Amino acid sequence: MTDWTSLYASRMAGVVGSDIRERAKLLDARQIIHLGGGLPDPEIFPYARLAQASAAIWADPARARTALQYAPSEGHGPLREWIAGHMTARGVPCTVDNILITNGSQQGLDFIAKLLLSPGDTAMVEIPSFIGALRAFDAYQPQYVGLPEDAEDWADPALGGAKFCYVGPDFRNPTGTTMTLAEREALLDLAERTGIAIVEDGCYEDLRYDGAPLPSLIARAVARHGSIESAPVLHTGTFSKTVAPSLRVGWIAGPAEAIRKLVLIKQASDLATSAFNQMLLLDVVREGLGDMIAEACRVYRGRRDAMLATLARVMPEGVTWTEPGGGLYIWLDLPERIDATLLSQRALAEHHVSAISGAAFYPKGAANVTPRHNCLRLSFSMIGAEPARIGVERLAALVREMMAESAVAA
Template sequence: MGWDALFASRAQRMRASEIRELLKLLEQPDIISFAGGIPDPALFPDEAFRLAYQAVLAEAGAGVALQYSVSEGFPPLRQWLVGQMAGIGIPCGIDNVMITSGSQQALDYLGKLLLSPNDTALVTWPTYLGAVQAFNAYEPRYDRLTPGLGNVTPAAYADGARQAGGRVKLAYLTPDFANPTGETMDRAARERMLDLADELDIAVIEDSAYQALRYDGEAVPSILALDIARHGDIEKTRTIYCGSFSKTLAPGLRVGWICAAKPVIAKLVLMKQAADLHSPSINQMAMHHVAENAFAAQVVKIRAAYRHRRDRMLAELERHMPEGVTWSRPEGGMFIWLTLPEGMDGAALLARSIETARVAFVPGRAFHADGSGGNTIRLSFSLAGDEAISAGIGRLGRLIAAR
C-alpha cells in the first residue's frame, strides 16, 4: 500500500519529537537524564488525587463523572480559574476560559484557528519545540522574534510574510522561565511585544505553563494583564493566555486552559466539539477538587524542591564546566540553557555522552525553527536528585573539556 501518496501535504512537516525519543532513555537505569522537562512524580499530590476521585464519584455519582459534558469544560473548574487569573491581574469571566487536554492541545487548536498555509508565525530563536510541532501541521513559515531587542521593524515582518504568500498571523512566546532557555522577558520587552502586535494586527500567544514556578526575583505582569491594562477589558485584547496544571499538580490528567476574549473562545469551542467533544469529565472534576484544596500548598512544596535542584545544578556547572561554556541562570521553571564553545555540536556531544558518560540532554538545534543553534544544549533539573546532578554535570564537564 503506497500510503505516502495518500498523506496530505502537511504530513511532510510532521517530525518525531527529539525530546520524546530521549525520554525512552529513562528506562535505562544507568543513564543520568537531564533531557525531559518533566515534573518529579515523587512530588505529585497523589493522596489528594486519590481522595478527589473518591469524592467525585461519591458526591457527583458515576452518572455525572463518567458522562459526556460541555465542550467548554467543567464549570466549577473554570470558575476557580477565573479567580486564579484575577490573582495575576487578568480580570475575566467564565466565558473567557476553556479547558483543554493540556496546553499542547491549546497550541494545536490555536495553530488551526490562526494559520493558513504560507502565513507567518513569529517565534523566538530558540523556542518551545512542541509549539513548532503543533503549528507545523498548518504549513506556516517562521520568522525570528526578538522581543528583547526589537531590531526588526513591523514593515520588515509584513514584507517577508507577503513575499512568502501570506501574512503575519501570530507571535508565540513563553515569557516566564522559557522552555528551553529558562529566561524571563522583562516588562519592557513584553510592552514592546504588544506594540509590535498592535502594529501588525496579530494575535499574541502567551504560553504560561511555568508561570507558577518562580523561585526568586520579582514577578512580571503577564502579557495578557498588560494588554488588559492598555485596553481596559479582556474583550478588547489580542493576547491569548495558555495555562496548564501539568507542571504544578499532575501532567497525566492532561488538563490545561485557554483564557482569551469571547470570540476566540467561541471558535475554539467549535474545534473542541469536532476534535474530542470535551476533556474527560472525571479528570476535570478531580482536578477542581485538588486545586481548591491543595494547589497553594503544592506550589510551595514544588517551588522549594525545584529551587534546590536549580541551585545545585548551577553550583555544579560553576565547578565543572570548562572555559568557553556559558549558561542561563533562570529565576524559575525547569531548564538551564548551555552555549558550548564555537564549533562544538550539541547533537554530536549527545551521541558521545550517551556512549561514554551515560548522561542525556537535549541538543539545542531542535528548538530553532531554522535549524541553527548547533552549539547549544538544554539541561532540565526537575527530575534529578543531588547525587545525579553532581555526577552528571561532572561527567558532562569532563566530556566537553576533552573535545
C-alpha cells in the first residue's frame, strides 16, 4: 500500500486544521448555543435581490452564455470597474489594472503569501491574529514575528527584516479592536523605514456601528505617495460579510505590477472565479450595497449591545472584554489561572455552549510572542439576544466554577 505520509511535501508538516472550521460543523446541532463562530447570519442575506438578478441573467441569452463561460483570470471586467470606482470613492484612486477578483478574501491572503514568501522568510503579523491568515501563511513556511502591541515600539530600529506585515485595522478578528489613525500612520512609517509591504485585511470595514469611519491603510498610503502604484500596501476586500459568503467573491487592490504577478498565480490556481457569481453580485451591489450594509449593521449592532449588556451583568470580577465599535467579535481576558482551552472544551461538553479559545489566534514559533492561555473569542453574529444571554450566563457560571477550583488547588 502507498505510504502517503512519506510522500507529503515538507510544508504539510506545518499545516493544521482550523478550530473554527471544526466548530462550524456543529452548526446543525440545534441544542448548541454558538458563541464562537463569526459566520454572517443567513437571515439577512438578500434573497429577493439575488433571485431577481439571477432571473435577469438567464432571461438574456447573451449574458447567460457569458455567465456559464470561464471568466478572465483578472475577473469580470464590469465588476472590476465597479470595485475600482468603489475604492476610488474611498480615497484610493485606481483602475481595473489595480484590481484582481479572488474566491473570497481568504484566497487573496493565500495568493499574497505565495507571491511574497519563500521558505524561511519572515512574516510579521498582529498579535493575536486572524486564524485564517495564519493558516494561509503557514503553507509557505515562514518564520513569524509579532507586531508589537504598543505603536511606540514600532519605531524600534531592530524591527525589520520581514517581507510584509499583516493587519486587520478595522474591528479585528479576533479582538474586535480598531487601529487609531495615529497607529495607521505609524505602521506606514514602519513600512517606509524598513521596506516591508503591508497586507491590509479590510473584510470588516463596512460593519461599523459607532463613530466615523477611518481611512484605510491603502488610502493613507496613496495620500502619502501620490499614487496606488507607489503605495506599499496590498488590500484585500470581500462581499462575504455584506452580501453572502457562498458567492466567494473578494478582491485584491494594489499596484498594477503586483496585481499582474497575482494574476499569474490565479491562472495556475483555479483559472478564474465563477463568472455567474461575479455577474450576479455586480447586479446586486450596484444599487443595493448601501441598504445591505445598513441592514447588517442594524442587526449586528443590536446583538453586540445585548451581549455586552449580559457580560456586564453576569461575568465575575477579574474578567474583562473589548467593546468593539463594529465587526463581529468580542475578546475576553480571563483571570491568569483559567485555561481558556479547557474552559471552551468544558463549555461545549457540559453546557452545550461553543466558544473559541484565544490560543488558536497566535502564530507558531514567533520569537517575540508568548501565546496567552486565558483569552476567549466570542461572536454575536449568528445568535439572537435571548440565546446569547443564556449562553453567556452558562459561560459565566463555568468561569466562576473554574475560578473556585483553581483557588482550592492553590
